[in-house]
Amino acid sequence: SSIFGPRQVTGLLGGSVTVKCFYPRTNVNRHDRKYWCKESTRQCATVISSNGYIAQDFAGRATITDFPEQGIFIMELSKLGLKDIGFYKCGIGLNDRGLSFEVKLDVSQDWEIYPTDNIQKELSAFLVLLSWLYKGTIKKKKKRRSYAVMHGSLTQYRTVQQTVPCDIRQKYMMLCAVIYPTVQCMWGGLVHNDAGLKSMVKVSRAMVEQDILNWSPKVPEGAELYYKELGGSVTMNCVFGTQYASVRKYLCKMGKTGCSTVIDTYGNVNPTYKGRALLSPQETPGSFVIYMTQLRKEDSGLYLCGVGEYGETVDFPKKHMSPFVSPETAVPQGRHTINGVIGGSVSVECRYDPRRNYTLKYLCKWRKNGCTQLITNLIMMIDSYEGRIVMHDNPKNGTFTIIMNQLVAEDAGYYWCMTDGDVERKSSKELKIIDGQPGLTGLKEVNAVIGTRVTLSCSYPCKYYSYQKYWCKWNNRGCKPLVSYEQNQTSPAVNCDEENKTLYLTFNQVTQTNQGWYWCGVSHSGHYGETMAVFLRVNGGEPKNLPQGKNSQNLDPAIGSGKRADFPADSSSPRYCEDPCRYRGEGPAREQPLRIPEPDLLLPQISIKSHEHTRVLHICSFSSSQEHDNSKVILSVLIPIAVVCLLLGTVFVVVKFKLLKRTELVSVGSYRTNISMSEFDNPRELGAKENAGINNSQETQIGGVDEFVTVPANTESAEEPKVVKR
Amino acid sequence: MKTSLLLWGVLAVFLGATLVAGYFEDDEKEEHTLVDNKCKCVKVTSSFVASKDNPEEKVLERNIRVIIPLKARQNISDPTSPLRTTFVYRMTELCKKCDPVEVELNDRVVTAEQSNTCKSSDTCYTYDRNKCYTTTLPFSYGGKTTAIQAALTPESCYPD
Numbered sequence: 110s111s112i113f114g115p116r117q118v119t120g121l122l123g124g125s126v127t128v129k130c131f132y133p134r135t136n137v138n139r140h141d142r143k144y145w146c147k148e149s150t151r152q153c154a155t156v157i158s159s160n161g162y163i164a165q166d167f168a169g170r171a172t173i174t175d176f177p178e179q180g181i182f183i184m185e186l187s188k189l190g191l192k193d194i195g196f197y198k199c200g201i202g203l204n205d206r207g208l209s210f211e212v213k214l215d216v217s218q219d220w221e222i223y224p225t226d227n228i229q230k231e232l233s234a235f236l237v238l239l240s241w242l243y244k245g246t247i248k249k250k251k252k253r254r255s256y257a258v259m260h261g262s263l264t265q266y267r268t269v270q271q272t273v274p275c276d277i278r279q280k281y282m283m284l285c286a287v288i289y290p291t292v293q294c295m296w297g298g299l300v301h302n303d304a305g306l307k308s309m310v311k312v313s314r315a316m317v318e319q320d321i322l323n324w325s326p327k328v329p330e331g332a333e334l335y336y337k338e339l340g341g342s343v344t345m346n347c348v349f350g351t352q353y354a355s356v357r358k359y360l361c362k363m364g365k366t367g368c369s370t371v372i373d374t375y376g377n378v379n380p381t382y383k384g385r386a387l388l389s390p391q392e393t394p395g396s397f398v399i400y401m402t403q404l405r406k407e408d409s410g411l412y413l414c415g416v417g418e419y420g421e422t423v424d425f426p427k428k429h430m431s432p433f434v435s436p437e438t439a440v441p442q443g444r445h446t447i448n449g450v451i452g453g454s455v456s457v458e459c460r461y462d463p464r465r466n467y468t469l470k471y472l473c474k475w476r477k478n479g480c481t482q483l484i485t486n487l488i489m490m491i492d493s494y495e496g497r498i499v500m501h502d503n504p505k506n507g508t509f510t511i512i513m514n515q516l517v518a519e520d521a522g523y524y525w526c527m528t529d530g531d532v533e534r535k536s537s538k539e540l541k542i543i544d545g546q547p548g549l550t551g552l553k554e555v556n557a558v559i560g561t562r563v564t565l566s567c568s569y570p571c572k573y574y575s576y577q578k579y580w581c582k583w584n585n586r587g588c589k590p591l592v593s594y595e596q597n598q599t600s601p602a603v604n605c606d607e608e609n610k611t612l613y614l615t616f617n618q619v620t621q622t623n624q625g626w627y628w629c630g631v632s633h634s635g636h637y638g639e640t641m642a643v644f645l646r647v648n649g650g651e652p653k654n655l656p657q658g659k660n661s662q663n664l665d666p667a668i669g670s671g672k673r674a675d676f677p678a679d680s681s682s683p684r685y686c687e688d689p690c691r692y693r694g695e696g697p698a699r700e701q702p703l704r705i706p707e708p709d710l711l712l713p714q715i716s717i718k719s720h721e722h723t724r725v726l727h728i729c730s731f732s733s734s735q736e737h738d739n740s741k742v743i744l745s746v747l748i749p750i751a752v753v754c755l756l757l758g759t760v761f762v763v764v765k766f767k768l769l770k771r772t773e774l775v776s777v778g779s780y781r782t783n784i785s786m787s788e789f790d791n792p793r794e795l796g797a798k799e800n801a802g803i804n805n806s807q808e809t810q811i812g813g814v815d816e817f818v819t820v821p822a823n824t825e826s827a828e829e830p831k832v833v834k835r
Numbered sequence: 836m837k838t839s840l841l842l843w844g845v846l847a848v849f850l851g852a853t854l855v856a857g858y859f860e861d862d863e864k865e866e867h868t869l870v871d872n873k874c875k876c877v878k879v880t881s882s883f884v885a886s887k888d889n890p891e892e893k894v895l896e897r898n899i900r901v902i903i904p905l906k907a908r909q910n911i912s913d914p915t916s917p918l919r920t921t922f923v924y925r926m927t928e929l930c931k932k933c934d935p936v937e938v939e940l941n942d943r944v945v946t947a948e949q950s951n952t953c954k955s956s957d958t959c960y961t962y963d964r965n966k967c968y969t970t971t972l973p974f975s976y977g978g979k980t981t982a983i984q985a986a987l988t989p990e991s992c993y994p995d
Binding site for chain 1: 965
């Protein structure tokens with residue numbers, strides 16, 4: 110079930126307890142009834158529900174509050190009594206329909222503990238016997254024992270904690286023996302069991318002082334619960350004292366055989382979490398934060414974050430966390446592994462929730478001690494990435510794309526898309542450098558003299574034929590697309606040569622301000638593809654600029670506004686290489702036919718749309734001279750293929766129907782069927798809703814005439830008498 | 836006396852390695868969901884369990900859970916249609932994966948269905964919680980009868 114809550118809650122007698130249950134944030138769940146019921150042998154009796162019902166035993170003690178925007182509802186039960194102990198369920202909808210989570214409520218008995226007089230007996234130079242008296246009954250549970258926690262504070266050394274088990278000697282006495290350390294210190298003793306800390310005794314070496322303090326009882330801390338979506342991410346904060354700044358910090362997952370390390374500050378990462386988990390130190394030393402992305406169902410469970418080593422005798426502070434991965438709502442994934450070639454480029458798409466706004470979005474590269482920011486949506490990035498990286502944000506779709514080119518081998522690794530905000534959508538991608546050549550080729554550095562005519566060229570392969578191509582000028586805020594293709598004085602012209610498959614950027618009279626990085630790139634239906642960077646260096650001549658008026662084009666970075674350059678996703682924009690390339694509509698068919706979701710489609714579809722496109726297709730695959738005969742060749746090849754496919758298709762259909770008949774006879778032995786046919790008092794429970802009195806309540810009769818029948822019937826009855834009369 | 840207490844002290848030191856951690860027991864049983872059909876209310880899961888003959892071995896066990904709504908109408912969107920008396924469950928149809936899935940082809944990510952014959956319309960026996968079901972009722976007032984829409988599943992019919 111997709112409801113999640115704490116498995117066990119403990120409250121004190123007379124106290125109160127709060128239970129928080131999570132549910133998937135769908136539209137139905139936000140409006141549906143939330144309930145809290147107590148389990149019994151027959152059914153689960155409602156204690157309190159969001160519709161306003163409250164059981165008599167709990168009147169005035171229980172409250173239920175729903176927070177639909179956050180996907181949680183909270184129940185609070187106060188004035189706990191012993192008869193409240195039992196199993197409860199928090200859920201949505203109707204009581205016994207399974208959309209619930211079981212919670213065990215325990216009320217701990219009250220008991221007192223206080224130190225006896227003359228409790229310390231100095232037995233030797235280093236042995237001390239402490240004893241406490243207790244009133245009440247200590248339930249001896251299997252895993253929990255009463256013990257004393259000795260904790261001392263040293264002025265020179267760090268805080269140390271040691272637990273020593275206690276021996277319940279007589280009915281009311283607890284004896285614990287401790288050995289003094291070899292250094293001078295003050296020791297104190299705390300005794301606590303399930304009910305929590307009860308009493309503290311401060312003992313000194315000289316055994317003279319005796320401070321008796323009574324602590325208020327504390328309920329043991331439960332685990333912090335996280336409710337996350339499948340494929341989503343979780344952020345876990347672990348705050349420890351500053352004295353642990355240089356100690357090893359870790360996160361481990363509880364299992365049957367102990368706690369297995371997931372990630373720690375020494376660089377150890379469990380293989381199942383490689384690339385998915387990140388441990389990052391916080392500003393205050395001793396605290397750290399853990400990010401986990403691409404959450405799977407198996408990630409649900411109990412985790413422990415701590416410092417030092419798990420299971421050490423010296424008790425370092427720990428924290429329990431329990432992320433629950435909800436299978437109902439899933440985050441769209443995108444690609445996790447991206448392949449790039451040396452010198453080529455990659456584009457990383459990071460998705461977020463378009464309905465919410467995030468102030469900060471960035472990409473960072475995972476390193477051993479954290480994640481270094483490469484580029485953010487606000488502005489800058491680190492200098493070593495100059496000319497290489499660009500971010501495009503599309504708030505409508507909820508994606509931000511980062512394009513990185515001029516790849517080198519060291520770029521391989523894990524990159525994290527991070528967003529802030531409470532509904533986080535962090536994801537990690539792995540960039541792998543593989544063998545191969547970049548698709549876009551051309552001169553990477555061009556030197557030019559001021560005032561001369563310069564052309565930057567970018568050659569693309571066949572596979573980018575149907576893509577939209579562009580040139581843009583890079584600056585540290587983005588890449589401004591270069592628009593015009595008319596040749597005038599100041600702005601460069603974008604030209605596309607289809608025969609040579611090259612994209613040109615021509616400057617009629619190049620100026621000093623034209624110096625910089627220019628990117629040639631391809632994009633397809635709003636997704637950015639490959640890019641290539643060219644650096645234009647302008648030398649010589651007078652450093653005089655052209656008059657201001659002519660330079661007022663948006664190419665000049667000094668005058669250009671600080672606006673981000675956003676590529677519109679529609680194809681009707683004049684910014685792309687459209688007119689010069691005579692590019693129209695969708696491209697020709699690809700080499701392999703795609704299985705498009707169409708019903709009853711048995712034959713693979715090879716779509717060849719028009720004569721023009723066949724010509725385009727053949728420029729890539731055959732030589733360009735065979736323009737005229739190609740249509741005939743196509744037909745002569747296509748017709749026999751179609752005949753063969755038809756034959757195969759009919760055979761397939763016949764076989765399939767035979768198969769259909771046969772597969773109904775499934776061997777029952779291999780399945781364990783559990784068919785429950787049940788009648789329910791209220792058919793609504795199964796969703797088979799029915800308004801029993803529908804015939805009566807369908808219409809309100811005002812006027813009293815028999816207007817029971819529906820409108821079409823009325824016309825019929827009106828016509829009939831006419832027929833009869835005839 | 837002192838030596839016995841000394842030994843007792845030494846024992847205490849050895850016992851000093853006890854910890855508090857009372858951890859919750861994990862549900863180790865991993866169930867893999869094969870079919871979760873909300874329309875016909877069928878859930879098929881599979882898991883590895885110890886075999887009855889040989890407890891050491893693990894066998895794949897499939898659990899099929901079918902909940903039959905006996906008071907459902909033949910057309911769930913029309914409460915005036917007669918009661919449904921025939922319920923047909925075909926494993927081959929139920930096991931088809933018809934939800935679109937993202938598939939990577941070279942550089943592009945495409946959304947496609949994994950099965951061939953996926954019929955988009957299917958007769959449902961019960962209501963899917965996430966869908967809104969309405970019916971039109973003739974409503975007559977003052978001699979005029981208009982058709983109005985009424986929600987059969989009110990919780991699901993709230994606008995986003």
